[in-house]
Amino acid sequence: MSSILAIHSFRGGTGKSNLSANLATCLGLLGKKVAIFDTDLASPGVHVLFGFEADASAKYLNDHLQEGVPIRQCAHDVTPQQVRHASGKILLLPGSMESDRIAKLLREGYEVEMLNDAMFTLADELKLDFVLVDTHPGINEETLLSTAIADSLLMVMRPDSQDYLGTAVAIEVAERLDAADIRLVVNKLPNHFDKESVRDRVASSYGVPLGALLPLSDDLLTLASSGLAVLEYPHHPWSDGVRALSEQLIADLSER
Numbered sequence: 001m002s003s004i005l006a007i008h009s010f011r012g013g014t015g016k017s018n019l020s021a022n023l024a025t026c027l028g029l030l031g032k033k034v035a036i037f038d039t040d041l042a043s044p045g046v047h048v049l050f051g052f053e054a055d056a057s058a059k060y061l062n063d064h065l066q067e068g069v070p071i072r073q074c075a076h077d078v079t080p081q082q083v084r085h086a087s088g089k090i091l092l093l094p095g096s097m098e099s100d101r102i103a104k105l106l107r108e109g110y111e112v113e114m115l116n117d118a119m120f121t122l123a124d125e126l127k128l129d130f131v132l133v134d135t136h137p138g139i140n141e142e143t144l145l146s147t148a149i150a151d152s153l154l155m156v157m158r159p160d161s162q163d164y165l166g167t168a169v170a171i172e173v174a175e176r177l178d179a180a181d182i183r184l185v186v187n188k189l190p191n192h193f194d195k196e197s198v199r200d201r202v203a204s205s206y207g208v209p210l211g212a213l214l215p216l217s218d219d220l221l222t223l224a225s226s227g228l229a230v231l232e233y234p235h236h237p238w239s240d241g242v243r244a245l246s247e248q249l250i251a252d253l254s255e256r
């Protein structure tokens with residue numbers, strides 16, 4: 001049985017794509033077989049973290065959703081060497097970066113149910129342990145569906161007043177959809193912020209568990225999405241936090 005993890009945030013730029021790619025890597029380092037769907041089809045980005053460069057004939061998630069290309073043909077192996085050595089695997093379902101493809105997608109849309117069917121089909125065909133869904137920020141049809149089917153929803157926010165307010169709305173929507181398991185991830189916590197008061201504020205504001213509290217990091221800023229922090233800086237507190245989250249998810253989801 002595979003588990004679906006949706007990574008979402010109300011506002012943009014919270015760190016969803018970095019978290020998705022690094023969480024997938026941590027799961028892979030623990031020997032898991034993972035696929036990442038880049039459902040942010042209006043502004044895809046998670047491929048950059050894996051240094052994925054498609055050749056001219058490569059198929060994208062767009063090709064499945066709009067042209068009916070089998071989902072398996074849209075899955076690309078991006079497994080880093082260290083993950084391969086740990087017997088893990090990472091497949092990426094990228095969004096197309098071609099402007100006319102993005103425009104077509106925005107113009108014509110697609111059946112969102114196809115996206116969810118694709119996740120189950122791929123998980124089944126390839127015997128995946130985890131499907132990670134990197135989403136577009138805000139509340140829209142795709143995120144509503146992935147929220148509803150996810151075994152765990154990771155809601156990412158910064159310790160910022162706009163994020164606190166917006167995240168409350170996103171959590172309310174997810175709860176109305178009976179989201180199975182919601183965890184908050186606070187990212188970009190400035191070093192001088194008091195961790196305990198952030199924990200308390202989160203606990204009293206949302207009543208959902210805190211999955212991880214990840215620091216604002218100059219190293220991540222410098223890395224600038226050009227690599228995977230958990231491989232580049234394995235002993236960094238940010239990487240420690242993502243690794244602990246991956247271990248917690250494996251423990252909690254395998255109990256079900």
Ligand SMILES: Nc1ncnc2c1ncn2[C@@H]1O[C@H](COP(=O)(O)OP(=O)(O)OP(=O)(O)O)[C@@H](O)[C@H]1O
Nearest residue numbers: 012013014015016017018188215216217220221225
């Ligand atoms: N803890 C951190 N410390 C410093 N910089 C970070 C941290 N986490 C992410 N970043 C940086 O923040 C920027 C946004 O990250 P990312 O693209 O992962 O966010 P996102 O939520 O996917 O954005 P979008 O909503 O646009 O999809 C990137 O430049 C990334 O390197």
Ligand SMILES: [Mg+2]
Nearest residue numbers: 016017040045
């Ligand atoms: Mg993103």
